[in-house]
Amino acid sequence: xxxxxxxxxxxxxxxxxxxxxxxxxxxxxxxxxxxxxxxxxxxxxxxxxxxxxxxxxxxxxxxxxxxxxxxxxxxxxxxxxxxxxxxxxxxxxxxxxxxxxxxxxxxxxxxxxxxxxxxxxxxxxxxxxxxxxxxxxxxxxxxxxxxxxxxxxxxxxxxxxxxxxxxxxxxxxxxxxxxxxxxxx
Amino acid sequence: xxxxxxxxxxxxxxxxxxxxxxxxxxxxxxxxxxxxxxxxxxxxxxxxxxxxxxxxxxxxxxxxxxxxxxxxxxxxxxxxxxxxxxxxxxxxxxxxxxxxxxxxxxxxxxxxxxxxxxxxxxxxxxxxxxxxxxxxxxxxxxxxxxxxxxxxxxxxxxxxxxxxxxxxxxxxxxxxxxxxxxxxx
Numbered sequence: 471x472x473x474x475x476x477x478x479x480x481x482x483x484x485x486x487x488x489x490x491x492x493x494x495x496x497x498x499x500x501x502x503x504x505x506x507x508x509x510x511x512x513x514x515x516x517x518x519x520x521x522x523x524x525x526x527x528x529x530x531x532x533x534x535x536x537x538x539x540x541x542x543x544x545x546x547x548x549x550x551x552x553x554x555x556x557x558x559x560x561x562x563x564x565x566x567x568x569x570x571x572x573x574x575x576x577x578x579x580x581x582x583x584x585x586x587x588x589x590x591x592x593x594x595x596x597x598x599x600x601x602x603x604x605x606x607x608x609x610x611x612x613x614x615x616x617x618x619x620x621x622x623x624x625x626x627x628x629x630x631x632x633x634x635x636x637x638x639x640x641x642x643x644x645x646x647x648x649x650x651x652x653x654x655x
Numbered sequence: 656x657x658x659x660x661x662x663x664x665x666x667x668x669x670x671x672x673x674x675x676x677x678x679x680x681x682x683x684x685x686x687x688x689x690x691x692x693x694x695x696x697x698x699x700x701x702x703x704x705x706x707x708x709x710x711x712x713x714x715x716x717x718x719x720x721x722x723x724x725x726x727x728x729x730x731x732x733x734x735x736x737x738x739x740x741x742x743x744x745x746x747x748x749x750x751x752x753x754x755x756x757x758x759x760x761x762x763x764x765x766x767x768x769x770x771x772x773x774x775x776x777x778x779x780x781x782x783x784x785x786x787x788x789x790x791x792x793x794x795x796x797x798x799x800x801x802x803x804x805x806x807x808x809x810x811x812x813x814x815x816x817x818x819x820x821x822x823x824x825x826x827x828x829x830x831x832x833x834x835x836x837x838x839x840x
Contacts, residue, residue: 537794540783572837579833583768583826590772591779598725598780602787603795609722610788612797641768644829648764651836652757 490569490653493646498562500646504639505555508589511632512548515541515596518629520622533615533622540599541626547592548633551585558582572651579647586640593633600626675754675838678831683747685831689824690740693774696817697733700726700781703814705807718800718807725784726811732777733818736770743767757836764832771825778818785811 518535535541558581561574603623606614616623703720720726743766746759788808791799801808 533794538792539786576830576833576837579764580826580830583771583829586768587771587775587822587826590775594776594780595783598783599787601724602784602797607723609718610797610800612787612795615795637772641765641772644768645761645765648761648833648836651833652761 487569490650491566493650494562494565494569497643497646498559498566500639500643501555501559501562504636504643505552507632507635507639508548508552508555509632511629511636512545512552514629514632515548515626516545518622518625520619520625522618533619535626538599540595544592544596544629544633547588548636551589551636554581554585569650575647575651579644579651582640582644582647586637586644589633589636589640593630593637596626596633597630600630672754675835676751678835679747679750679754682828682831683744683751685824685828686740686744686747689821689828690737690744692817692820692824693733693737693740694817696814696821697730697737699814699817700733700811701730703807703810705804705810707803718804720811723784725780729777729781729814729818732773733821736774736821739766739770754835760832760836764829764836767825767829767832771822771829774818774821774825778815778822781811781818782815785815 515535518541519533521532535545558578561578564574565571600623602612602614603619603626604614604616606612700720703718703726705718707717720730743763746763749759750756785808787797787799788804788811789799789801791797
């Protein structure tokens, strides 16, 4: 009985199988894009280091990313997500081979959702601190440090781009996996 | 033909259908939990307001949540996510009725993933600022404001709990939708 349903499905629809393979290839490409984006973010933030050529009235005259714990978390989270994406390439390749796999797709959706949360947490926490560095906050007496550390601020602002690109990649990956699961192979 | 397949499906598999219905009920309950959690977060943060009984050497002697733009974003994002969850209850109920629905589940997974990203962004950005309010940062000359604003700090710290609960709810919702999609009805 179940066999009849499957035959019906696969007989009438060889194009869904093809389409699933196309989606699997797109999934692979998106994961590679995500690897590049998160790796670039981690490296850009992790190598940030500015020494001012003069001494100010304060003692500090040097800014590094790990002066602020949020940026350390940002580098760590981007590295973890990048490593996860590299490992998930193996599953992605197996989906290109066997387009009917179901359970591994469910596992991927769950892990993708967890990594989406981790990457978003890192990116938006860093963005909150970058905003503070640019604008400061008068009510809390927190001063904008970007007036002194110009290139430091440009670097940390730029390194957010890769992470936010990675967030979009993950939302697309989850959508594509869901579409593939909903189609009967 | 489609009607025949659906009849076949519902006839041959009453136990997967039952299981799907159980998952759909759990989905409904989790959404209600999420509504309560995000609403509590939004209200707890939105009503935060502390006036100090004395004047300090600084001009400020009053702390409100909207002194910091991150907290305004936190309240807005939690309200949006709460409203989305209320609206999604309608789809959730329709899934309890018709356990074989596929397309609406894909739409829900996509929207859930987007809302997961929004809620995580709000919660972790607020957490980054709360951490700064508690600890301050010596290198950036940002002072901990929690020594002056005690109950303000307790309130904003507590209001994060609901949001992080909401994040867990969304990851579970995505997982459950994916499991249901992978089962043939």
